[in-house]
Amino acid sequence: MNKRVIALLIILFAIGALLFWRPFSSPDAPTKQKNLAAMRPDFTAHGMKSRIYEPNGRLAHQLQAKLMKHYSQIGLTELRSPRYTAYPEDEAIRWTVTAEQGSFYDDKTLVLEHNVNITSVSPDGVKQVINTDYLIIDLLSETMNTEYPLTVESARYTIRGEGMRADLAAQTMEIKRHVETVFLPRR
Template sequence: MIEQRNLVIGALLLLLVAGTLWLARQSAQEAPPHRVREHRVDYYLEGVDSTLMELSGRPGKRLVAERMTHFMDDDSTELKLPRLTLYDLDRPPWRVNSETGWLSGDGEVLLLQGAVKIDRSAAPGVRPMHIRTRDLRVQPRDNYVETDADVHARSNQDRIDAKGMQIWLQQPIRIKLLANVRGRYEVNP
């Protein structure tokens, strides 16, 4: 009787394993294959020079790049040697250069990667500004930039070093240095 009971239990277990294997094969065959969206280029441009005009007819922003590559899956754009110019009404424009860049599909975020230079020339009543950093996040519509990297800023003989920064590049211009700020200011007699 014990042998017969063990035989019945063994047969039930064998049927259970066979049924499980059959169900696994059936569900694998019925499930459509998972398709990964391919990050594929749909076009590229070389020697890009694009200017966005203000409603007044004056230039607002200008983007120049050696190469622009657009991806169809997420509508993003990669840039090689991007140079962004942010024009100011009565002051010299801000010029932002980097090694590479990435622009979101909606145009809200521009990531400037690698070494980044931010420059503004001198003008009457305006001091020159030269900033060196890395990996800058730009919100072009707001003329806002930020980074968590080391920042080295220079204006005439004055120097400031910091870790991280936020800049609002529209009037009134504001610069917020986030940590480890050290400065050297020259006083002219």
């Protein structure tokens, strides 16, 4: 036999063995498809608002988003353009937080990402805006935390830092690493 014929037979045999063996198909492909199907949201809502009340009936928190997708299997609600508002007792400083996206977990933790803006307005009208890219809000302990760079802006100053911890109930905020403060003159 000719060397070319032998080489052709070997190649055809190898192709036939590959087609029969199918190493390119995953044996757990049906399992992956089941997992994807299991991860479909239980519900999707547009423009939904969720309000959390204290036992005495006072509105404590409000969470709204342009789009919400809830996955009960993993205790997660995905949020598009979320807006969180904390309503403190005694008409203290009101905090409103917005972001491009977020995740709300069953343990009452809200994680906000991308272009996070925290606006606080005191009862006497003093406004302060904090910008960062990532923020964790614990609704049970009423705290906000980030390790990311942030900017605090008001009419009189601009502060840059890294990391922050805020206690909504105590009305306190601490910057973990101060970078720069710029005071602005009165106009």
